[in-house]
Amino acid sequence: MTADAAPAVVCAALGEPTRWKILTRLGEGPMSASALAKVMPVSRQAIGKHLDVLREVGLVESEQRGREVVYVAVGARLNALARELDRIGRVWETRLLRIKELAENPDAGPPAGS
Amino acid sequence: MTADAAPAVVCAALGEPTRWKILTRLGEGPMSASALAKVMPVSRQAIGKHLDVLREVGLVESEQRGREVVYVAVGARLNALARELDRIGRVWETRLLRIKELAENPDAGPPAGS
DNA sequence: CATCACTGCAACCCTATGATTGCAGTTCGC
DNA sequence: GCGAACTGCAATCATAGGGTTGCAGTGATG
Known part of the structure:
Protein backbone atom coordinates (compact mmCIF):
# COMPACT_ATOMS: atom_id res chain seq x y z
CA MET A 1 0.00 0.00 0.00
CA THR A 2 1.65 3.13 -1.17
CA ALA A 3 -1.10 4.79 -3.15
CA ASP A 4 -3.72 5.57 -0.52
CA ALA A 5 -1.88 8.28 1.38
CA ALA A 6 -4.05 10.91 2.96
CA PRO A 7 -4.74 14.02 0.87
CA ALA A 8 -2.60 16.19 3.12
CA VAL A 9 0.40 13.92 2.66
CA VAL A 10 0.09 13.93 -1.12
CA CYS A 11 -0.30 17.70 -1.05
CA ALA A 12 2.85 17.99 1.04
CA ALA A 13 4.70 16.03 -1.62
CA LEU A 14 3.28 18.27 -4.34
CA GLY A 15 3.93 21.45 -2.42
CA GLU A 16 7.72 21.39 -2.55
CA PRO A 17 8.83 23.63 -5.46
CA THR A 18 11.64 21.42 -6.75
CA ARG A 19 9.43 18.38 -6.52
CA TRP A 20 6.74 20.11 -8.51
CA LYS A 21 9.25 20.97 -11.24
CA ILE A 22 10.51 17.40 -11.35
CA LEU A 23 6.97 16.15 -11.63
CA THR A 24 6.20 18.64 -14.36
CA ARG A 25 9.19 17.39 -16.33
CA LEU A 26 8.15 13.81 -15.87
CA GLY A 27 4.71 14.77 -17.07
CA GLU A 28 6.25 15.44 -20.47
CA GLY A 29 7.68 11.95 -20.62
CA PRO A 30 9.53 9.27 -18.64
CA MET A 31 13.05 10.09 -17.52
CA SER A 32 15.86 8.78 -15.35
CA ALA A 33 17.16 10.57 -12.27
CA SER A 34 20.45 11.38 -13.99
CA ALA A 35 18.68 12.75 -17.02
CA LEU A 36 16.65 15.02 -14.76
CA ALA A 37 19.79 16.16 -12.97
CA LYS A 38 21.34 17.24 -16.25
CA VAL A 39 18.40 19.48 -16.93
CA MET A 40 17.82 20.89 -13.48
CA PRO A 41 19.94 23.01 -11.15
CA VAL A 42 20.18 20.37 -8.43
CA SER A 43 22.28 17.30 -7.87
CA ARG A 44 21.22 13.80 -8.91
CA GLN A 45 21.10 12.73 -5.26
CA ALA A 46 18.73 15.51 -4.32
CA ILE A 47 16.48 14.54 -7.20
CA GLY A 48 16.67 10.95 -6.07
CA LYS A 49 15.33 11.86 -2.65
CA HIS A 50 12.48 13.80 -4.17
CA LEU A 51 11.61 10.88 -6.41
CA ASP A 52 11.50 8.65 -3.33
CA VAL A 53 8.99 10.97 -1.73
CA LEU A 54 6.91 11.12 -4.88
CA ARG A 55 6.90 7.35 -5.25
CA GLU A 56 5.94 7.01 -1.61
CA VAL A 57 2.64 8.73 -2.29
CA GLY A 58 2.13 7.14 -5.68
CA LEU A 59 2.73 10.20 -7.82
CA VAL A 60 5.50 8.50 -9.78
CA GLU A 61 6.38 4.93 -10.62
CA SER A 62 9.81 3.57 -11.41
CA GLU A 63 10.86 0.98 -13.93
CA GLN A 64 14.24 -0.69 -14.35
CA ARG A 65 15.29 -0.26 -17.96
CA GLY A 66 18.69 -1.76 -18.45
CA ARG A 67 21.15 -0.13 -16.14
CA GLU A 68 19.04 2.90 -15.46
CA VAL A 69 15.81 3.53 -13.60
CA VAL A 70 13.15 5.40 -15.50
CA TYR A 71 10.48 7.34 -13.64
CA ALA A 112 -32.94 16.45 19.43
CA GLY A 113 -29.38 15.63 20.33
CA SER A 114 -27.00 16.13 23.22
CA MET B 1 -5.17 39.04 -6.14
CA THR B 2 -4.95 36.40 -3.53
CA ALA B 3 -6.96 33.56 -5.01
CA ASP B 4 -5.04 32.63 -8.16
CA ALA B 5 -1.94 31.13 -6.59
CA ALA B 6 -0.27 28.36 -8.54
CA PRO B 7 -1.37 24.81 -7.70
CA ALA B 8 1.96 24.00 -6.07
CA VAL B 9 1.65 26.95 -3.71
CA VAL B 10 -1.85 25.97 -2.63
CA CYS B 11 -0.69 22.40 -2.14
CA ALA B 12 2.18 23.61 0.01
CA ALA B 13 -0.36 25.41 2.21
CA LEU B 14 -2.49 22.27 2.41
CA GLY B 15 0.46 19.99 3.03
CA GLU B 16 1.36 21.23 6.50
CA PRO B 17 -0.25 18.85 9.04
CA THR B 18 -1.34 21.47 11.55
CA ARG B 19 -2.72 23.63 8.79
CA TRP B 20 -4.72 20.72 7.43
CA LYS B 21 -6.21 20.09 10.88
CA ILE B 22 -7.11 23.74 11.27
CA LEU B 23 -8.75 23.72 7.88
CA THR B 24 -10.65 20.55 8.71
CA ARG B 25 -11.99 22.19 11.83
CA LEU B 26 -13.02 25.26 9.94
CA GLY B 27 -14.74 23.01 7.46
CA GLU B 28 -17.17 22.10 10.21
CA GLY B 29 -18.04 25.71 10.79
CA PRO B 30 -16.59 29.23 11.16
CA MET B 31 -14.36 29.85 14.15
CA SER B 32 -12.04 32.44 15.64
CA ALA B 33 -8.30 31.92 16.12
CA SER B 34 -8.68 31.82 19.89
CA ALA B 35 -11.47 29.30 19.69
CA LEU B 36 -9.26 27.09 17.53
CA ALA B 37 -6.41 27.45 19.99
CA LYS B 38 -8.58 26.20 22.82
CA VAL B 39 -9.31 23.04 20.90
CA MET B 40 -5.88 22.34 19.44
CA PRO B 41 -2.49 21.63 21.01
CA VAL B 42 -0.82 24.76 19.66
CA SER B 43 -0.72 28.38 20.70
CA ARG B 44 -3.08 31.00 19.32
CA GLN B 45 -0.17 32.81 17.66
CA ALA B 46 0.90 29.72 15.78
CA ILE B 47 -2.64 29.22 14.57
CA GLY B 48 -2.74 32.84 13.53
CA LYS B 49 0.27 32.41 11.30
CA HIS B 50 -1.24 29.33 9.68
CA LEU B 51 -4.44 31.22 9.05
CA ASP B 52 -2.42 33.95 7.36
CA VAL B 53 -0.91 31.38 5.01
CA LEU B 54 -4.28 29.86 4.29
CA ARG B 55 -5.83 33.23 3.58
CA GLU B 56 -2.91 34.10 1.32
CA VAL B 57 -3.88 31.30 -1.05
CA GLY B 58 -7.60 31.83 -0.65
CA LEU B 59 -8.40 28.71 1.33
CA VAL B 60 -9.95 30.69 4.15
CA GLU B 61 -11.61 34.07 4.46
CA SER B 62 -11.81 36.23 7.56
CA GLU B 63 -14.62 38.35 8.86
CA GLN B 64 -14.59 40.87 11.69
CA ARG B 65 -17.41 39.98 14.04
CA GLY B 66 -17.40 42.36 16.93
CA ARG B 67 -14.10 42.15 18.72
CA GLU B 68 -13.13 38.84 17.25
CA VAL B 69 -12.14 37.66 13.79
CA VAL B 70 -14.01 34.65 12.47
CA TYR B 71 -12.45 32.46 9.81
CA ALA B 112 10.08 16.72 -39.44
CA GLY B 113 12.16 18.48 -36.88
CA SER B 114 15.69 18.19 -35.52
C1' DC C 1 39.07 -6.66 -20.30
C1' DA C 2 39.05 -1.88 -19.19
C1' DT C 3 36.34 2.04 -18.97
C1' DC C 4 32.46 4.73 -18.42
C1' DA C 5 27.67 5.87 -16.99
C1' DC C 6 24.07 5.22 -13.72
C1' DT C 7 22.54 3.88 -9.23
C1' DG C 8 22.36 3.57 -3.92
C1' DC C 9 23.91 4.73 0.65
C1' DA C 10 25.81 7.75 4.27
C1' DA C 11 27.43 11.80 6.50
C1' DC C 12 27.11 16.55 6.80
C1' DC C 13 25.61 21.59 6.37
C1' DC C 14 22.38 25.24 6.51
C1' DT C 15 18.27 27.58 5.81
C1' DA C 16 13.21 27.83 6.20
C1' DT C 17 9.67 27.73 9.17
C1' DG C 18 6.65 25.82 12.77
C1' DA C 19 6.16 26.91 17.56
C1' DT C 20 6.95 29.52 21.70
C1' DT C 21 6.79 33.55 24.94
C1' DG C 22 6.01 38.37 25.92
C1' DC C 23 3.92 42.75 25.41
C1' DA C 24 0.71 46.41 23.75
C1' DG C 25 -3.65 47.85 21.76
C1' DT C 26 -9.09 47.28 21.33
C1' DT C 27 -13.59 45.96 22.17
C1' DC C 28 -17.04 43.74 25.24
C1' DG C 29 -19.42 42.91 29.83
C1' DC C 30 -20.34 44.23 34.49
C1' DG D 1 -14.50 52.96 34.68
C1' DC D 2 -12.39 48.36 35.28
C1' DG D 3 -11.29 43.90 34.33
C1' DA D 4 -11.47 40.21 30.99
C1' DA D 5 -11.09 38.35 26.40
C1' DC D 6 -9.44 38.73 21.72
C1' DT D 7 -6.23 40.51 18.47
C1' DG D 8 -1.57 41.97 16.33
C1' DC D 9 3.40 42.51 16.32
C1' DA D 10 8.15 41.17 17.47
C1' DA D 11 11.96 38.41 19.09
C1' DT D 12 13.59 33.92 19.78
C1' DC D 13 14.18 28.83 19.60
C1' DA D 14 14.65 24.39 17.57
C1' DT D 15 13.85 20.92 14.41
C1' DA D 16 12.81 19.14 9.72
C1' DG D 17 14.34 18.55 5.52
C1' DG D 18 16.36 20.19 1.10
C1' DG D 19 20.90 20.29 -0.74
C1' DT D 20 25.67 18.92 -1.09
C1' DT D 21 29.86 15.91 -1.43
C1' DG D 22 32.04 11.41 -1.41
C1' DC D 23 32.36 6.59 -2.15
C1' DA D 24 31.13 1.86 -3.50
C1' DG D 25 28.57 -1.32 -6.38
C1' DT D 26 26.63 -2.79 -10.96
C1' DG D 27 25.44 -3.10 -15.64
C1' DA D 28 26.57 -1.34 -20.45
C1' DT D 29 30.22 -0.20 -24.19
C1' DG D 30 34.35 0.01 -26.72
Whole structure:
Protein backbone atom coordinates (compact mmCIF):
# COMPACT_ATOMS: atom_id res chain seq x y z
CA MET A 1 0.00 0.00 0.00
CA THR A 2 1.65 3.13 -1.17
CA ALA A 3 -1.10 4.79 -3.15
CA ASP A 4 -3.72 5.57 -0.52
CA ALA A 5 -1.88 8.28 1.38
CA ALA A 6 -4.05 10.91 2.96
CA PRO A 7 -4.74 14.02 0.87
CA ALA A 8 -2.60 16.19 3.12
CA VAL A 9 0.40 13.92 2.66
CA VAL A 10 0.09 13.93 -1.12
CA CYS A 11 -0.30 17.70 -1.05
CA ALA A 12 2.85 17.99 1.04
CA ALA A 13 4.70 16.03 -1.62
CA LEU A 14 3.28 18.27 -4.34
CA GLY A 15 3.93 21.45 -2.42
CA GLU A 16 7.72 21.39 -2.55
CA PRO A 17 8.83 23.63 -5.46
CA THR A 18 11.64 21.42 -6.75
CA ARG A 19 9.43 18.38 -6.52
CA TRP A 20 6.74 20.11 -8.51
CA LYS A 21 9.25 20.97 -11.24
CA ILE A 22 10.51 17.40 -11.35
CA LEU A 23 6.97 16.15 -11.63
CA THR A 24 6.20 18.64 -14.36
CA ARG A 25 9.19 17.39 -16.33
CA LEU A 26 8.15 13.81 -15.87
CA GLY A 27 4.71 14.77 -17.07
CA GLU A 28 6.25 15.44 -20.47
CA GLY A 29 7.68 11.95 -20.62
CA PRO A 30 9.53 9.27 -18.64
CA MET A 31 13.05 10.09 -17.52
CA SER A 32 15.86 8.78 -15.35
CA ALA A 33 17.16 10.57 -12.27
CA SER A 34 20.45 11.38 -13.99
CA ALA A 35 18.68 12.75 -17.02
CA LEU A 36 16.65 15.02 -14.76
CA ALA A 37 19.79 16.16 -12.97
CA LYS A 38 21.34 17.24 -16.25
CA VAL A 39 18.40 19.48 -16.93
CA MET A 40 17.82 20.89 -13.48
CA PRO A 41 19.94 23.01 -11.15
CA VAL A 42 20.18 20.37 -8.43
CA SER A 43 22.28 17.30 -7.87
CA ARG A 44 21.22 13.80 -8.91
CA GLN A 45 21.10 12.73 -5.26
CA ALA A 46 18.73 15.51 -4.32
CA ILE A 47 16.48 14.54 -7.20
CA GLY A 48 16.67 10.95 -6.07
CA LYS A 49 15.33 11.86 -2.65
CA HIS A 50 12.48 13.80 -4.17
CA LEU A 51 11.61 10.88 -6.41
CA ASP A 52 11.50 8.65 -3.33
CA VAL A 53 8.99 10.97 -1.73
CA LEU A 54 6.91 11.12 -4.88
CA ARG A 55 6.90 7.35 -5.25
CA GLU A 56 5.94 7.01 -1.61
CA VAL A 57 2.64 8.73 -2.29
CA GLY A 58 2.13 7.14 -5.68
CA LEU A 59 2.73 10.20 -7.82
CA VAL A 60 5.50 8.50 -9.78
CA GLU A 61 6.38 4.93 -10.62
CA SER A 62 9.81 3.57 -11.41
CA GLU A 63 10.86 0.98 -13.93
CA GLN A 64 14.24 -0.69 -14.35
CA ARG A 65 15.29 -0.26 -17.96
CA GLY A 66 18.69 -1.76 -18.45
CA ARG A 67 21.15 -0.13 -16.14
CA GLU A 68 19.04 2.90 -15.46
CA VAL A 69 15.81 3.53 -13.60
CA VAL A 70 13.15 5.40 -15.50
CA TYR A 71 10.48 7.34 -13.64
CA VAL A 72 7.04 8.14 -14.95
CA ALA A 73 4.45 10.57 -13.61
CA VAL A 74 1.20 8.90 -12.55
CA GLY A 75 -1.58 11.18 -13.72
CA ALA A 76 -4.21 8.87 -12.28
CA ARG A 77 -2.86 9.53 -8.81
CA LEU A 78 -3.31 13.24 -9.34
CA ASN A 79 -6.84 12.67 -10.59
CA ALA A 80 -7.60 10.62 -7.48
CA LEU A 81 -6.36 13.42 -5.25
CA ALA A 82 -8.44 15.89 -7.23
CA ARG A 83 -11.56 13.85 -6.58
CA GLU A 84 -10.85 13.71 -2.85
CA LEU A 85 -10.28 17.45 -2.61
CA ASP A 86 -13.34 18.19 -4.67
CA ARG A 87 -15.49 16.07 -2.40
CA ILE A 88 -14.14 17.76 0.72
CA GLY A 89 -14.66 21.20 -0.75
CA ARG A 90 -18.26 20.41 -1.49
CA VAL A 91 -18.85 19.18 2.03
CA TRP A 92 -17.55 22.46 3.39
CA GLU A 93 -19.83 24.47 1.16
CA THR A 94 -22.82 22.37 2.09
CA ARG A 95 -22.22 22.70 5.80
CA LEU A 96 -21.65 26.43 5.50
CA LEU A 97 -24.86 26.84 3.58
CA ARG A 98 -26.79 24.92 6.22
CA ILE A 99 -25.32 27.09 8.97
CA LYS A 100 -26.28 30.25 7.16
CA GLU A 101 -29.82 29.06 6.61
CA LEU A 102 -30.05 28.11 10.24
CA ALA A 103 -28.91 31.55 11.31
CA GLU A 104 -31.61 33.27 9.29
CA ASN A 105 -34.22 30.68 10.04
CA PRO A 106 -33.73 29.43 13.59
CA ASP A 107 -36.93 27.40 13.87
CA ALA A 108 -37.48 23.88 12.47
CA GLY A 109 -33.79 23.19 12.42
CA PRO A 110 -31.76 20.85 14.61
CA PRO A 111 -34.02 18.28 16.31
CA ALA A 112 -32.94 16.45 19.43
CA GLY A 113 -29.38 15.63 20.33
CA SER A 114 -27.00 16.13 23.22
CA MET B 1 -5.17 39.04 -6.14
CA THR B 2 -4.95 36.40 -3.53
CA ALA B 3 -6.96 33.56 -5.01
CA ASP B 4 -5.04 32.63 -8.16
CA ALA B 5 -1.94 31.13 -6.59
CA ALA B 6 -0.27 28.36 -8.54
CA PRO B 7 -1.37 24.81 -7.70
CA ALA B 8 1.96 24.00 -6.07
CA VAL B 9 1.65 26.95 -3.71
CA VAL B 10 -1.85 25.97 -2.63
CA CYS B 11 -0.69 22.40 -2.14
CA ALA B 12 2.18 23.61 0.01
CA ALA B 13 -0.36 25.41 2.21
CA LEU B 14 -2.49 22.27 2.41
CA GLY B 15 0.46 19.99 3.03
CA GLU B 16 1.36 21.23 6.50
CA PRO B 17 -0.25 18.85 9.04
CA THR B 18 -1.34 21.47 11.55
CA ARG B 19 -2.72 23.63 8.79
CA TRP B 20 -4.72 20.72 7.43
CA LYS B 21 -6.21 20.09 10.88
CA ILE B 22 -7.11 23.74 11.27
CA LEU B 23 -8.75 23.72 7.88
CA THR B 24 -10.65 20.55 8.71
CA ARG B 25 -11.99 22.19 11.83
CA LEU B 26 -13.02 25.26 9.94
CA GLY B 27 -14.74 23.01 7.46
CA GLU B 28 -17.17 22.10 10.21
CA GLY B 29 -18.04 25.71 10.79
CA PRO B 30 -16.59 29.23 11.16
CA MET B 31 -14.36 29.85 14.15
CA SER B 32 -12.04 32.44 15.64
CA ALA B 33 -8.30 31.92 16.12
CA SER B 34 -8.68 31.82 19.89
CA ALA B 35 -11.47 29.30 19.69
CA LEU B 36 -9.26 27.09 17.53
CA ALA B 37 -6.41 27.45 19.99
CA LYS B 38 -8.58 26.20 22.82
CA VAL B 39 -9.31 23.04 20.90
CA MET B 40 -5.88 22.34 19.44
CA PRO B 41 -2.49 21.63 21.01
CA VAL B 42 -0.82 24.76 19.66
CA SER B 43 -0.72 28.38 20.70
CA ARG B 44 -3.08 31.00 19.32
CA GLN B 45 -0.17 32.81 17.66
CA ALA B 46 0.90 29.72 15.78
CA ILE B 47 -2.64 29.22 14.57
CA GLY B 48 -2.74 32.84 13.53
CA LYS B 49 0.27 32.41 11.30
CA HIS B 50 -1.24 29.33 9.68
CA LEU B 51 -4.44 31.22 9.05
CA ASP B 52 -2.42 33.95 7.36
CA VAL B 53 -0.91 31.38 5.01
CA LEU B 54 -4.28 29.86 4.29
CA ARG B 55 -5.83 33.23 3.58
CA GLU B 56 -2.91 34.10 1.32
CA VAL B 57 -3.88 31.30 -1.05
CA GLY B 58 -7.60 31.83 -0.65
CA LEU B 59 -8.40 28.71 1.33
CA VAL B 60 -9.95 30.69 4.15
CA GLU B 61 -11.61 34.07 4.46
CA SER B 62 -11.81 36.23 7.56
CA GLU B 63 -14.62 38.35 8.86
CA GLN B 64 -14.59 40.87 11.69
CA ARG B 65 -17.41 39.98 14.04
CA GLY B 66 -17.40 42.36 16.93
CA ARG B 67 -14.10 42.15 18.72
CA GLU B 68 -13.13 38.84 17.25
CA VAL B 69 -12.14 37.66 13.79
CA VAL B 70 -14.01 34.65 12.47
CA TYR B 71 -12.45 32.46 9.81
CA VAL B 72 -14.33 30.33 7.34
CA ALA B 73 -13.04 27.59 5.04
CA VAL B 74 -13.52 28.34 1.34
CA GLY B 75 -14.60 25.08 -0.25
CA ALA B 76 -14.77 26.70 -3.66
CA ARG B 77 -11.05 27.31 -3.55
CA LEU B 78 -10.46 23.62 -2.92
CA ASN B 79 -12.75 22.75 -5.80
CA ALA B 80 -10.80 25.09 -8.08
CA LEU B 81 -7.54 23.43 -7.10
CA ALA B 82 -9.11 20.03 -7.73
CA ARG B 83 -10.05 21.06 -11.24
CA GLU B 84 -6.51 22.26 -11.99
CA LEU B 85 -4.95 19.06 -10.69
CA ASP B 86 -7.43 16.94 -12.56
CA ARG B 87 -6.64 18.69 -15.81
CA ILE B 88 -2.89 18.29 -15.32
CA GLY B 89 -3.29 14.62 -14.46
CA ARG B 90 -5.21 14.02 -17.66
CA VAL B 91 -2.55 15.76 -19.73
CA TRP B 92 0.09 13.45 -18.28
CA GLU B 93 -1.94 10.39 -19.09
CA THR B 94 -2.60 11.56 -22.62
CA ARG B 95 1.03 12.28 -23.31
CA LEU B 96 2.10 8.97 -21.83
CA LEU B 97 -0.39 7.11 -23.95
CA ARG B 98 0.85 8.82 -27.10
CA ILE B 99 4.45 7.93 -26.24
CA LYS B 100 3.53 4.31 -25.72
CA GLU B 101 1.67 4.13 -29.01
CA LEU B 102 4.61 5.71 -30.73
CA ALA B 103 6.96 3.15 -29.27
CA GLU B 104 4.92 0.24 -30.58
CA ASN B 105 4.07 1.92 -33.85
CA PRO B 106 7.13 3.92 -34.95
CA ASP B 107 5.88 4.83 -38.43
CA ALA B 108 3.52 7.68 -39.25
CA GLY B 109 4.49 9.44 -36.05
CA PRO B 110 6.81 12.41 -35.54
CA PRO B 111 7.05 14.58 -38.68
CA ALA B 112 10.08 16.72 -39.44
CA GLY B 113 12.16 18.48 -36.88
CA SER B 114 15.69 18.19 -35.52
C1' DC C 1 39.07 -6.66 -20.30
C1' DA C 2 39.05 -1.88 -19.19
C1' DT C 3 36.34 2.04 -18.97
C1' DC C 4 32.46 4.73 -18.42
C1' DA C 5 27.67 5.87 -16.99
C1' DC C 6 24.07 5.22 -13.72
C1' DT C 7 22.54 3.88 -9.23
C1' DG C 8 22.36 3.57 -3.92
C1' DC C 9 23.91 4.73 0.65
C1' DA C 10 25.81 7.75 4.27
C1' DA C 11 27.43 11.80 6.50
C1' DC C 12 27.11 16.55 6.80
C1' DC C 13 25.61 21.59 6.37
C1' DC C 14 22.38 25.24 6.51
C1' DT C 15 18.27 27.58 5.81
C1' DA C 16 13.21 27.83 6.20
C1' DT C 17 9.67 27.73 9.17
C1' DG C 18 6.65 25.82 12.77
C1' DA C 19 6.16 26.91 17.56
C1' DT C 20 6.95 29.52 21.70
C1' DT C 21 6.79 33.55 24.94
C1' DG C 22 6.01 38.37 25.92
C1' DC C 23 3.92 42.75 25.41
C1' DA C 24 0.71 46.41 23.75
C1' DG C 25 -3.65 47.85 21.76
C1' DT C 26 -9.09 47.28 21.33
C1' DT C 27 -13.59 45.96 22.17
C1' DC C 28 -17.04 43.74 25.24
C1' DG C 29 -19.42 42.91 29.83
C1' DC C 30 -20.34 44.23 34.49
C1' DG D 1 -14.50 52.96 34.68
C1' DC D 2 -12.39 48.36 35.28
C1' DG D 3 -11.29 43.90 34.33
C1' DA D 4 -11.47 40.21 30.99
C1' DA D 5 -11.09 38.35 26.40
C1' DC D 6 -9.44 38.73 21.72
C1' DT D 7 -6.23 40.51 18.47
C1' DG D 8 -1.57 41.97 16.33
C1' DC D 9 3.40 42.51 16.32
C1' DA D 10 8.15 41.17 17.47
C1' DA D 11 11.96 38.41 19.09
C1' DT D 12 13.59 33.92 19.78
C1' DC D 13 14.18 28.83 19.60
C1' DA D 14 14.65 24.39 17.57
C1' DT D 15 13.85 20.92 14.41
C1' DA D 16 12.81 19.14 9.72
C1' DG D 17 14.34 18.55 5.52
C1' DG D 18 16.36 20.19 1.10
C1' DG D 19 20.90 20.29 -0.74
C1' DT D 20 25.67 18.92 -1.09
C1' DT D 21 29.86 15.91 -1.43
C1' DG D 22 32.04 11.41 -1.41
C1' DC D 23 32.36 6.59 -2.15
C1' DA D 24 31.13 1.86 -3.50
C1' DG D 25 28.57 -1.32 -6.38
C1' DT D 26 26.63 -2.79 -10.96
C1' DG D 27 25.44 -3.10 -15.64
C1' DA D 28 26.57 -1.34 -20.45
C1' DT D 29 30.22 -0.20 -24.19
C1' DG D 30 34.35 0.01 -26.72
